[in-house]
Amino acid sequence: MRLFRKKQKHKYWKEYKWIISFLLPYKKHLFYLVICGLFLTLGEIVIPKSFQILIDDFIPNNDISGLYQLIVVVSVVIIFMILAAAVMNLQKRIIREKAARDLQYASFDKLRGLGFSYIEKNPTGEILSLLNTDVNDIQRIYRDYLPNIILYSIMIVGLSIMLLTLNFWLTLIIIPSYFLYYTIGPWVERQAFLYLKRYNEDRVDLEKQVYETMSSMQELRAYGAIDWRMSHFIERYKPFNRNWLQSTFYAHSRGSVRRITVYFAILLLFWFGADQIQNEMITVGEFVAFFFYFLLLMFNITFLVTSLTEQQTVMIQASRLYNFYHQDAEVREINNPLCLPNQQGAIEFKEVSFTYQGNAPNVDRVNLKIEVGEHIAVVGESGGGKSTLIKLLGRFYDPQQGEILMNDIPIKNLSLGSLRERLGYVFQEGYLFGTSVKENIRFGNPDSSDEEIVEAAKMSYAHNFIEALPEGYETEVGERGYKLSGGQKQRIAIARMFLKNPSIVVLDEATSALDNESEAFVQKALHVLSQNRTIITVAHRLSTIMEADRIVVMKEGRIIEHGTFEELMQSYGAFYELVNSNKKGSYTDV
Numbered sequence: 001m002r003l004f005r006k007k008q009k010h011k012y013w014k015e016y017k018w019i020i021s022f023l024l025p026y027k028k029h030l031f032y033l034v035i036c037g038l039f040l041t042l043g044e045i046v047i048p049k050s051f052q053i054l055i056d057d058f059i060p061n062n063d064i065s066g067l068y069q070l071i072v073v074v075s076v077v078i079i080f081m082i083l084a085a086a087v088m089n090l091q092k093r094i095i096r097e098k099a100a101r102d103l104q105y106a107s108f109d110k111l112r113g114l115g116f117s118y119i120e121k122n123p124t125g126e127i128l129s130l131l132n133t134d135v136n137d138i139q140r141i142y143r144d145y146l147p148n149i150i151l152y153s154i155m156i157v158g159l160s161i162m163l164l165t166l167n168f169w170l171t172l173i174i175i176p177s178y179f180l181y182y183t184i185g186p187w188v189e190r191q192a193f194l195y196l197k198r199y200n201e202d203r204v205d206l207e208k209q210v211y212e213t214m215s216s217m218q219e220l221r222a223y224g225a226i227d228w229r230m231s232h233f234i235e236r237y238k239p240f241n242r243n244w245l246q247s248t249f250y251a252h253s254r255g256s257v258r259r260i261t262v263y264f265a266i267l268l269l270f271w272f273g274a275d276q277i278q279n280e281m282i283t284v285g286e287f288v289a290f291f292f293y294f295l296l297l298m299f300n301i302t303f304l305v306t307s308l309t310e311q312q313t314v315m316i317q318a319s320r321l322y323n324f325y326h327q328d329a330e331v332r333e334i335n336n337p338l339c340l341p342n343q344q345g346a347i348e349f350k351e352v353s354f355t356y357q358g359n360a361p362n363v364d365r366v367n368l369k370i371e372v373g374e375h376i377a378v379v380g381e382s383g384g385g386k387s388t389l390i391k392l393l394g395r396f397y398d399p400q401q402g403e404i405l406m407n408d409i410p411i412k413n414l415s416l417g418s419l420r421e422r423l424g425y426v427f428q429e430g431y432l433f434g435t436s437v438k439e440n441i442r443f444g445n446p447d448s449s450d451e452e453i454v455e456a457a458k459m460s461y462a463h464n465f466i467e468a469l470p471e472g473y474e475t476e477v478g479e480r481g482y483k484l485s486g487g488q489k490q491r492i493a494i495a496r497m498f499l500k501n502p503s504i505v506v507l508d509e510a511t512s513a514l515d516n517e518s519e520a521f522v523q524k525a526l527h528v529l530s531q532n533r534t535i536i537t538v539a540h541r542l543s544t545i546m547e548a549d550r551i552v553v554m555k556e557g558r559i560i561e562h563g564t565f566e567e568l569m570q571s572y573g574a575f576y577e578l579v580n581s582n583k584k585g586s587y588t589d590v
């Protein structure tokens with residue numbers, strides 16, 4: 001418990017300041033919110049005051065016209081209160097929608113900025129949990145907590161002033177009930193907070209588990225391991241559920257503690273109030289008004305404390321988002337980056353070394369020059385650093401040593417947009433978005449026309465199979481749509497490339513997962529794509545390698561051989577070994 005207490009000292013000021021900073025563009029609306037809050041407070045004050053006047057003046061004096069006047073005044077006040085509440089709700093809606101949207105955009109934009117390395121290093125389930133659940137919960141600060149905290153605070157100040165001006169001594173009498181609350185209340189609050197914190201941590205873990213289970217359903221089925229996975233899930237679910245129950249228990253206890261203190265204060269109030277009325281220190285009307293103010297004050301304090309406590313629980317998530325948002329991207333654009341000239345230039349790796357983690361380099365002092373229009377195949381045993389090398393070219397990561405040049409400009413000095421526009425990657429399996437085939441191809445260049453899309457599909461040998469789909473180019477594909485084969489997905493990915501039209505195409509194992517028939521189609525499509533472009537391909541198939549102008553063989557991060565197919569075969573070196581081991585069936589890469 002001590003450990004918890006220490007941890008809870010974290011006040012989350014800087015995190016809160018950051019969250020609130022999203023409201024700065026909407027200060028005007030916050031100002032209107034405060035004005036409306038003042039109007040409502042005024043209304044809340046006028047109504048008990050009118051009871052006081054009614055009881056002390058109009059009823060004893062039988063003043064009917066006074067009573068009518070009072071009814072008119074109270075009616076006008078109520079109308080104003082309704083109007084103020086409507087305007088306030090409008091302001092709340094504007095603030096909540098705009099600030100919440102800005103926070104969501106900023107978080108997605110940050111994820112984009114952190115780039116590939118962040119996504120590769122962090123479990124997808126965790127990222128999803130952060131950007132979905134956490135962002136949604138934090139948005140409640142704009143939706144509920146902050147506007148309510150402002151309103152309740154204004155009410156509390158106004159009502160406290162009324163209590164003190166009405167009867168100073170009676171106000172002092174209710175103070176012991178606050179002491180009562182503060183001896184038990186904070187402990188209960190802390191328990192509720194701690195269990196909620198644990199519940200939140202377990203929730204992230206559980207969401208990660210759910211994501212992993214969904215993603216690995218095929219493997220789980222194939223290995224008959226669904227029960228094994230379920231038992232893992234249940235194991236994690238138990239503490240999650242227990243902490244949730246505990247936190248609700250303490251949250252309800254918190255309400256009970258507050259109720260007890262209110263009843264205690266009411267008892268004190270009646271006890272001393274009756275005495276004051278008898279001694280004519282306060283009129284009955286004043287006491288009634290005082291009692292209403294007191295009840296309103298207690299309600300508002302309760303709501304304020306609840307909002308503050310609930311906001312505090314969200315701050316745990318806000319702290320996670322704050323840390324995510326304030327971390328530096330591994331790959332950053334320099335100030336005033338350069339743009340690549342239109343004229344295509346050579347690519348050059350100069351003494352490039354890169355390590356993911358640990359000491360052994362995954363790419364080790366690589367020197368390689370690729371001329372414009374050259375077709376390079378990168379081969380080698382598994383884990384040799386082939387994919388890493390091509391990722392360095394697209395600045396998915398930056399090398400720790402050496403530099404990569406394009407048109408004689410270090411790619412670090414280029415704008416990321418300019419660099420990535422020049423490059424087109426085709427990976428092992430093209431990703432399909434849950435939309436039509438047409439839109440999936442258009443992704444390569446959002447400005448392309450329907451005719452250009454069909455043309456690209458024809459060039460990538462995709463047109464015929466697309467036409468045969470139930471709704472042709474309009475067929476929905478992806479997660480919930482029509483399922484396409486690996487080869488079909490690859491041809492869509494290649495069609496995208498025709499639209500994107502990059503001068504350098506990087507193929508990472510683009511055909512390695514395909515059967516022979518699909519591969520033949522994809523190879524034909526790639527053949528068309530490679531005309532008049534520089535091609536760098538991580539190759540696994542002999543047919544691809546033989547088409548290359550030059551072959552680069554990698555082992556343990558180093559280039560150990562390079563040359564044409566014939567040169568390498570005649571030198572009887574590592575490449576020769578790879579090709580021969582493949583023939584014997586012991587090596588699957590080449």
Ligand SMILES: Nc1ncnc2c1ncn2[C@@H]1O[C@H](COP(=O)(O)OP(=O)(O)OP(=O)(O)O)[C@@H](O)[C@H]1O
Nearest residue numbers: 120356357362380381382383384385386387388389
């Ligand atoms: N994200 C990563 N974090 C840490 N290490 C990594 C990461 N990606 C790759 N590695 C390691 O870097 C080394 C090179 O991996 P890389 O994927 O570049 O090899 P490869 O030659 O493309 O292999 P394959 O042909 O099997 O795809 C391997 O030892 C691998 O374990």
